Amino acid sequence: MGVLDAVLTETEGRLGLSPSKTSTLLSGFLSIVNEQAGGLGGLLDRFRQAGVGSSVSSWISGAAKAIPAENVELALGNDTIQKLANKSGLSFAAASSALGLMIPMIVQRLAPGGVVPTHLPPDIKSYITGPTAAIASRAREATWTTEKAVQSSTIPRSLWAFLALTALLLIGIFFWNSRRSVGSVAFNAEEQIRLASQKAYAALAGLKPGFTTQDMLGALNLEIINFPSGSAQIPSDDLDFLNKAAVAMKASPANAVIEIGGHTDTTGDADVNMRLSQQRADAVRDYLVSQGVSSAKLIAKGYGDTKPIASNDTEEGKFHNRRIEFTLAN
Numbered sequence: 001m002g003v004l005d006a007v008l009t010e011t012e013g014r015l016g017l018s019p020s021k022t023s024t025l026l027s028g029f030l031s032i033v034n035e036q037a038g039g040l041g042g043l044l045d046r047f048r049q050a051g052v053g054s055s056v057s058s059w060i061s062g063a064a065k066a067i068p069a070e071n072v073e074l075a076l077g078n079d080t081i082q083k084l085a086n087k088s089g090l091s092f093a094a095a096s097s098a099l100g101l102m103i104p105m106i107v108q109r110l111a112p113g114g115v116v117p118t119h120l121p122p123d124i125k126s127y128i129t130g131p132t133a134a135i136a137s138r139a140r141e142a143t144w145t146t147e148k149a150v151q152s153s154t155i156p157r158s159l160w161a162f163l164a165l166t167a168l169l170l171i172g173i174f175f176w177n178s179r180r181s182v183g184s185v186a187f188n189a190e191e192q193i194r195l196a197s198q199k200a201y202a203a204l205a206g207l208k209p210g211f212t213t214q215d216m217l218g219a220l221n222l223e224i225i226n227f228p229s230g231s232a233q234i235p236s237d238d239l240d241f242l243n244k245a246a247v248a249m250k251a252s253p254a255n256a257v258i259e260i261g262g263h264t265d266t267t268g269d270a271d272v273n274m275r276l277s278q279q280r281a282d283a284v285r286d287y288l289v290s291q292g293v294s295s296a297k298l299i300a301k302g303y304g305d306t307k308p309i310a311s312n313d314t315e316e317g318k319f320h321n322r323r324i325e326f327t328l329a330n
Helices: 005-015 019-035 039-049 053-060 069-076 078-088 092-110 131-151 157-183 189-205 213-220 236-251 270-290 315-321
Strands: 258-263 298-302 323-328
Touching: 005 019, 005 092, 019 039, 019 078, 019 092, 039 053, 039 069, 039 092, 039 213, 053 092, 069 078, 069 092, 078 092, 189 213, 189 236, 213 236, 213 323, 236 270, 258 270, 270 298, 270 323
Parallel strands: 258 298
Antiparallel strands: 258 323
């Protein structure tokens, strides 16, 4: 079962919606989060600006209380919700209500321990383009359709139960085969780095005069600084981006202190990883200072493998965990 399947099931059960529609709505919403400057943090800022800052704080702290549809509309905008509604086959009102129920549960699962990720983990992204949501949706759709048929049919419930189990078994076999097929596709790190750089450069270039620190951090965290294994030497391909990052930092609010966090995957010794992550964070800080950023505005901190944003069981997950992350220092 996918990490967000429970969110979908809860929404479908409480609002009486078709699984195919809720899955499409979830996929569309996650696409918005994925493209939002600052990722989930940037999106949560939109809800704070809509006047539900206390609700956002409760989501991050572990509560998942639904919010009224009008708050969703204020945060996301009517045009965005209408597009999501049209794509998922829901009315505007139904889409707003469903999002008001789903979003708190999604945030609760994406920010365990109160840590808001800057990038969607691979297992969450699979709900956008991967097979996870589509296949899980078929399973729930089969159950949902069966329940509706049972309610309006004179056929014995035991027979319907048998048919439903058979359908789920066939879908499960298909899901297993699909997972095996997907797993055989090689992970292309270079392509991910290239696409990330395009987004990061565009986001930095799009910063308008008077931009906030959060706007800048959202742009910086789109870049993937991919250190060679076991090394704290900044790749030459990333120097141009850091030059542009330095320009933005020098123009950022004077009182903003930025933490440069170094992170590794779980490969190797934990103590070695902790030292290596600190060395990488120091290397980025030192380079930015050499480009004219005030040393008082920058803090370097290594976290080793203690704050993963993806599973360390796959090469792709490890790739995402090996990162430099820019945050506002506490």
